[in-house]
Amino acid sequence: MYIYLLSAPIWFSKLPILKDYLDPMVLDYLVWPLVQIGLLLFVVLTLIAYLTLAERKISAWIQVRIGPNRVGPQGLLQPLADGIKLLIKEDLIPLKADKGIFIVAPIIAMVAALVSLAVIPWGAAWATISNIDVGLLFILAVSSFGVLGIILGGWASNSKYALLGALRSAAQMVSYEVPMGLALIGALMFTKTLALQDMVINQENLHIWNVLFQPLGFLIYLISGIAETNRAPFDLPEAESELVAGYHTEYSGFRFSLFFIAEYASMLIISAIAVTVFLGGWYLPGLSYILIPGSTLFVLASIGVFAFKTLVLLYVFFWLRWSLPRYRYDQLMELAWKWMIPASLANIxxxxxILVIAKEFGLIESQGNFLSISTAGYIFLIGTAFIITVPLTWIILGQINARSRDFNLREVEPLPMNRAKKNS
Amino acid sequence: MADITDITDITDIIEQENESNEMILSMGPQHPSTHGVLRVVLKLDGEIVTDLDCDIGYLHRGVEKICEHRNYQMIAPYFDRTDYIAAVSNGLCYVETIEKALNLEIPLRAQYLRVILVELNRLSSHLLWLATHALDIGAVTVFLWAFREREEILKIFENFFGARLTCHAFRIGGMTYDAYDGFQAQVKSFCDRFPKCLEDYETLLNTNRIWLSRTVGIGIISSDDAINIGLTGPPLRGSGVEWDIRKAHPYECYSDLEFDIPYGENGDTYDRYLVRMEEMRQSRRIILQALEKLPDGEVMAPKAPKTVKPPIGEYYHSIESPKGELGIYLVSDGSAQPARLRIRPPSFVNLQALRQMAIGHLVADVVAIIGTLDIVLGEIDR
Incomplete structure (x- = not known):
């Protein structure tokens, strides 16, 4: 199975130049992965560049503007111009900054964001670079590494705004990592594997998207994901109206763009995982009837399906950013610890x-790595998810949190402002 | 925590940095959300503000001193540049002060035109406030939506005076120009469209969970404190004091027009937001009434003197500018130049409440509170 996933497609090993000069093993395990990696990086980085353009265009439509339309037709070359501008900008390092760390920090952020791309199943069969057994854990581990880049960058800048931004970011990412991980566990109970490609295959076998079993988990994951990537309404680490630019206040030129790319890349990864785990990945009902599974055309179509789903989620990211105000720091923490984490625990x-009950009634059966669910089982699982899990969690948490008052920072002590009264 | 009441000076605050675990953060003068060049020195315990002080003067141009060396007609354009967001209101305050000193009667048509223009200016000023306030709290879209409507008002101004921002609208004794052709229709069509736009903003903000949690209970100031500090305008009315100079000491033709004074209950940021939103509706109401009643006739008083020489004496006149009570205190020695001219800017007085409002809140709230006070540094520093 894994060999099948990792090996190159048949047409690749039949390419005339490669076939004559290279061993098939070398082709499969060295050349093909390198081709995959090169292609993926090229596509993803271009995609990220165009995501910035998309965000600017979408925000322009939301805000009744036109958006960038000067560089190239309809502003399509704008990302290129932006990139060139950032590259030829003066590379500024503050005098009192910690030079070494200052330089390394954006690289850490960028690398942490890009490494996760390796395990994401972009499509069926060969369209994934590596399908490691602990794919999901790997992504959670690596993406939380990105916060290190932000903290180091903020600390090394030797600026108070950057420091505050970095500290906010650290607290925020550590807090939201927890509900994000917990929200995925519910889905794991259905897919019974951590390898991302297998998760999609499981969903394909069950002919269902996990989001129907796990509406609450999906919601929690999405919200924590937005918080995890420091996007609005949780963009406190770089809240421009409070902290100027947060942790990257002192960064300019290409170093800044590394942080920028890292933000967009992690956004892409968060939506890609949401698609893989909850929205069926590249699986689209009916696709396997139209095209032959495993054929090159099928793989390309599956990549298209995956890309479409990811872009829809990214649009949600943009949409939220441009229509919601920003949370305050303590409210953000409150949301994480009072709502997200208890809700994700309740979800688990x-x-x-519900799974145990369903098993007792013989609605579902475990078959090795797979579940087999009867028709009544589908109705039962989906019904309980929407009718019991979501409202029950909502009601219980609402009851608990209604009793605890909002974290009111203001102590009620009168300030000496009644001087005028005393004198008169 | 040190006794915060003892600290009144920035140097004091900075000296104490090394003695405690608290951090001193200098916010501004180059900061995206201090509305110009205000510098706020914050003393932070984590992110909680334990003390703060405002440092002003980065935009000081010495308007009051310049006025002592100019003829009365030459002074008027300087007032368009004190509060550049509400140039028309500021110009009105100046010409009215001089008219009061000269005891000039203004033709009725000029009075109505003045009211229409000043209320339009109030709308544009409040729209800019809404835009920047929402931007400070992170709602970027409201910013551009509000600017879309403000643009229409500025177009009316451009047609009328030839300038968009620092429009020199009025002359001593009336107005230089009568309304241009199509002025009434343009204002009318704007007023017809405006309530829909207000509803649009309110859909985005009024019941938005995040907006509520960012504004309700933030920067509370009681009505007693508000009066003691001398707050005027929406910050005062937000605390529940029904005080508007348009009603209390009507000038121009405000006594002929019907409008209500909105006022809040809790004196927090949300109430001030609601007050300003309602004020925009009332302004629209005033404009529509004034357009209906607009009489024909002259726009310049026939007795307006060529050389303005107010009789010896002291004069004070104040109007309700979009930001609060804007007053001018004039000492005339009978010559063509004022002996002393002092401006009572609403922003300057309203800013005094910042410390009391912000202590105990977080850094993010300081930004929201600066936004809710609606200050303009051109007016504070003069």
Whole structure:
């Protein structure tokens, strides 16, 4: 199975030049992965560049503007112009900054964001670079590494705004990592694997998207994902109206653009994982009837399906950013610790209970790595998810949180402002 | 925590940095959301503000001193540049002060035109406030939506005076020009469209969970404190004091027009937001009434003197500018130049409340509170 996933497609090993000069093993395990990596980086980085353009265009439509339309037809070359501008900008390092760390920080952020791309199943069969057994854990581990770049960058800048931004970012990312990981566990109970490609295959076998079993988990994951990538309404680490630019206040030129690319890349990864785990990845009902599974055309179509789903989620990211105000720091923490984490725990508990009940009634059966679900089982699982899990969690948490008052920072002590009264 | 009441000077605050765990953060003068060049020195415990002080004067141009060396007609354009967001209101305050000193009666048509223009200016000023306030809290879209409507008002101004921002609208004794052809239609069509736009903003903000949690209970100031500090305008009315100079001491033709004074209950940022939103509706109401009642006739008083020489004496006149009570205190020695001219800017007085409002809140709230006070540094520093 894994060999099948990792090996090059048949047409690749039949390419005339490669076939004559290279061993098939070398082709499969060295040349093909390198081709994959090169292609993926090229596509993803271009995509990120155009995501910036897309964001600017979408925000322009939301805000009744036109958006960039000067460079190239309809402003299509704008990302190129932006890139050139950032490259030829003066590379400024503040005098009192910690030079070494200042230089390394954006690289860490960027690398941490890009490494996760390796395990994401972009499509069926060969359209994934590596399908490691702990794919999901790998992504969670690596993407939380990115916060290190932000903290180091903020600290090394030797600026108070950058420091505050970095500290906010650290607290925020550590807090939201927890519900994000917990939200995925519910889905894991259905897919029974951590390898991302297998998760998609499981969903294909069950002919369902996990989001129907896990509406609450999907919601929690999406919200924590937005917070994790420091996007609005959770963009506190770089809140421009409070902290100027947060952790990258002192960065300019290409170093800044590394942070920028890292932000967009992690946005892409968050939506890619949401698609893989909850929205069926490259699986689209009916696709396997139209095209022969495993054929090159099918793989390309599956990549298209995956890309479409990811872009829809990215649009949600943009949409939220341009229509919502920003949370305050303590409210953000409150949302994480009072709502997200208890909700994700409740989700795990309720999902597990429902699964056990379903198993007792013989609605589902475990078959090795797979679940087999009867028609009544589908109705039961989806029904309970929407009718019991979501409202019950909502009601319980609402009851609990209604009793605890909002974290009111203001102590009620009168300030000496009644001087005028005393004198008169 | 040190006794915050003892600290009144920035140097004091900075000296204490090394003695405690608290951080001193100099916010501004180059900061995206201090509305110009205000510098706020914050003393932070984590992110909680334990003390703050405002440092002003980065935009000082010495308008009051310049006025002592100019003829009365030459002074008027300087007032368009004190509060450049509400240039028309500021110009009105100046010409009215001089008219009061000269005891000049203004033709009725000029009065109505003045009211229309000043209320339009109030709308544009409040729209700019809404835009920047929402931007400070992170709602970027409201910013551009509000600018779309402000643009229409500025177009009317451009047609009328030839300038968009620092429009020199009025002359001592009336107005230089009568309304241009199609002025009434243009204002009318704007007023017809405007409520829909206000609803648009309110859909984005009024019941938005995040907007509520960012504004409700933030920067509370009681009505007693507000009066003691001398707050005027929406910050005062937000605290529940029903005080508007347009009603209390009507000038121009405000006594002929019907309008309500909105006022809040809790004196927090949300109430001030609601007050300003309602004020925009009331302004529209005033404009529509004034357009209906607009009489024909002259726009310049026939008795307006060529050389303005107010009789010896002291004069004070104040109007309700979009930001609060804008007053001018004039000492005339009978010559063609004022002996002393002092401006009572609403922003300057309203800014005094910042410290009391912001202590105990977070850094993010300081930004929101600066936004809700609606200050203009051109007016504070003069």
């Amino acid at each position: 508990l309720l999902t597990a209970t």
